[in-house]
Amino acid sequence: MSALPGRALILVENLSVPFDRRVWQECTTLRDAGWEVHVICPQGTKRDTERETIIDGVRIHRYPLKAATGGPAGYLQEYGTALWHTFRIARRLGRFDIVHACNPPDLLFLVALMLKRRGAKFVFDQHDLVPELYLSRFDRGEDLLYRGVCALERATYRAADLVIATNESYRRIAISRGGKRPEEVHVVRSAPAVERFRQVRPEPELKGGKPYLLCYLGVMGPQDGVDYALRALALLKERRTDWHAVFVGSGDTFDAMVQLSAKLGLTEYVEFTGRIPDEDLVRYLSTADVCLSPDPRNPLNDVSTMNKIMEYMAMAKPIVSFDLKEARVSAGEAAVYAPANDEAAFAGLIGKLLDNPEERARMGKLGQARVEGPLAWRESARVLLAAYAGLNPSGTGMSQ
Template identity: 65%
Template sequence: MTRILILVENLSVPFDRRVWQESRALVDAGYDVVVICPMGAKNDTEPEVVIDGVRILRYSLRAATGGPLGYLREYGLALWHTTRLALQVRREGPVAVVQACNPPDLLFLAALPLMVRGAKFVFDHHDLVPELFRSRFQGGGEWLFRVAVLLERITFLLADAVISTNESYRAVAINRGRKRPDVVQVVRSAPDLARFRPQEPDPALRRGKQHLAAYVGVMGPQDGVDYALRALAHLHQDLGRDDLHTIFMGGGDAHSDMVRLAGELGLHDHVEFTGRVSDEFLQRCLSTADVCLSPDPRNPLNDVSTMNKVVEYMAMGRPIVSFDLVEARVSAGDVAVYAPANDEMAFAKELDALLNDPDRRAEMGAAGRKRVADELSWDVSKRNLIGFYERLVGPAPDMKETSKVAYQGAALEDTHAGAQHFCRTVTALDAVPAAPRILVAGCGLGHEAKHIYDTLGGRLVGVDIGGAWDPAIAELDSGAFRLLDASVQELPFPDDSFDLVFYHHVIEHVPDPAGSLVELARVLRPGGLIYVGTPNRHRAVGYLGSYDSSLRDKLRWNAADWRARIQGRFRNELGAHAGFAENELRGLLERNFTGVEFLTAGYLDFKYGSRLPASVLSVIGRRPVRDVIAPSVYAVARR
């Protein structure tokens, strides 16, 4: 059985909900999962336990106190215990993957002894540690910030692949970490709706008040509980509201400071600190709450971080008051009201207005639950996680027959290379909703359309002129899988009809490439993703991927291309099907789409990784080499 070792330092497991969900998902998929983590203060105290098939090894650890030196003491002890237990696990048998969940960005040191013995290293990027330290130690600790930047760079450098919690973190991995886009997978933190359901309200939690507000989460210096308390002081003392009780659930190194601050602000009769609570109490409290609080202040960390509590509030159907942060709006959308960043009085006024509007609260709560179910649920994240691991190490042995997302380069079938890479790419980009609407623009015989439908599910429509489908594929035509005789330049669909468009080696064949992109943008919903592949017009040699063609045919076609170049006729409109260079394709896409990202290097590695040495692919994948060596170019963009 394929063994995955998960390293966690900042929370115990299963208290760390994200790591626990990942662990259980991997076990359900057939992997052998071992977690190494610290013990909890009151719960998760057994040194070794097996829960739901997940083996957990724990060590005693005291949280940091006293500033930067406290973190050095904590991390040093944690590394010693983590390395000791990791070597113990390795002595028991091979480890295929070590997944390190930050913070801190030091866990690669514990993984190194296993990496030299063949384990792959996955960086599960929970926090931007440099920004975390800068937020915690404002006005000081510059040397610690520089060390954190260095350790992050090393972690990215050593990682075979990266799991990101959102698109902002994915951009950091690609740009700051210099990782290829195809090895960075978004797996959003999300509640499991099967276990996270609204309960009957418990009026006793209101402590005699008419309304209840709730906060759940870690209480550190950067988490904004102090902002929430000062906002509540404004609400009670300046706005004169006395009918609200607020419960703060969670712990952290600022917990005692927050309890003391509540007393200093005269809030002891209005707020309650429970510490860490059971899932049952959490769900009961959130089900009773009229409003939930997300007071994280704007700083370099919070502005791009997805807050778990926001999605949990939404899952329980609760409206939210939040400061106006980039990722808060991405997650919550219209399910929250937003106060200007770090403005405590404005936060109090938004809370006051929401408490006075029960109809709006009900409408926001229902929309939040629906949004989580449709787009942000753990079912979507779980699918992304399992697909990520199947691409990395293959399906678990007992799951190989049923897996639909095994896109390993070593097992690649040339017949569906483009379709497989499309599925891999949109999954890695977290662009696949729970029931995706997919358009295959120019579907040929229908084989690639069938492969995409089998892999991603949802509803798929393939279009092409003439309708010359493979009869075996045409027989599958149904409500969810359809093949239509239509042109990509005049599609018979309303605006915003699709979530994903697969436009693979077709654009070079149409009379008006720019016009076809206008039409595809029309039918793609806002935020939807288009994937485009086309021959590279600057290629020195082409047709390498034509799996059903002889060497003689490939030589003849390349000779014809070079004759067309010499004669000045190597252009699509003259029948040469020359394709487009990267800069040309970018110009076409940017007229109707945003966020254009080229995947050419990743596609080369994906398709030829089992045939060419990594060093050769590394050279070929770099510009300007790939501009003349790559047979085709590949890009994604969003409407």
């Protein structure tokens, strides 16, 4: 089933577009199916900086936004600003057949309610479980703010005509906690943009003069486990020093992780690149021998799909991960799994893979086959288009 033409508005707060790869894949999939697609999102800092632009037929409307720093108060300010700008732009753009809101935060349903009064259907694209994110990020327990984010999630579920979940764990939560009927929740898995992840010739000079390169790719926030990876590498260094590690990405804890690396005596072994262009990212991943997915088990990570795992598999790289439910669903035999949060075991598995090139190659091929087969975006695209068609069965979009 394919979607019929209509007018869709996608709301994003967490990242700019097209930098948000999942959202961009959704945009282009809908565009190719005949939808007129608009996006409201924040401006980027070094890219995606234009206020108004059309990219490959997708109309993008951006607003200025300063990312939060510190505790929950900073996020309240960030989210309030984003919500005001999103309302302002949405009012100007007029009526839509579908409004498609991506979280976090679980506040964009307020904009969706305004557009529903004009005839739109509301699709809630749940990228994160915000209550679990709050518990995992701030370590404040089930306090007043936690109860508040739970209330916002419930309100979003109630307002949604349809929920898009990134995996089966999220789908079960939307049904059990969110009260949605099974037919109202569709799994649209995130998948790497394969055109972005094409292997190039390995560059031994990236290994820092060592035989092996370890690579981490992703966000560096409190819940992302970079500190676990660094402590595991410190243990690995006690056994062997034939490796160099590169951490690609940025985030709230970037500076703290650089400091922790120095404190652990890893300065000569670990390199932090910050965010880098795609061509440099591909150079590092093409050269890497083992890739790291050190997300610790917590209420969020155990049921979340990690984009880094999917991207490592696209590059045919073996992975060391902690034993998380959805990590196993994604990676299967393309990863080896340390007991949850066990840094010594994590270090031991890195060492075993470094000593077994045949196993590394086998795992890499298995992972690549998964992202090019059952986990490919084309499978998710079919679900997305069928869901949209179900909400807009007449195909007589307002843009007609």
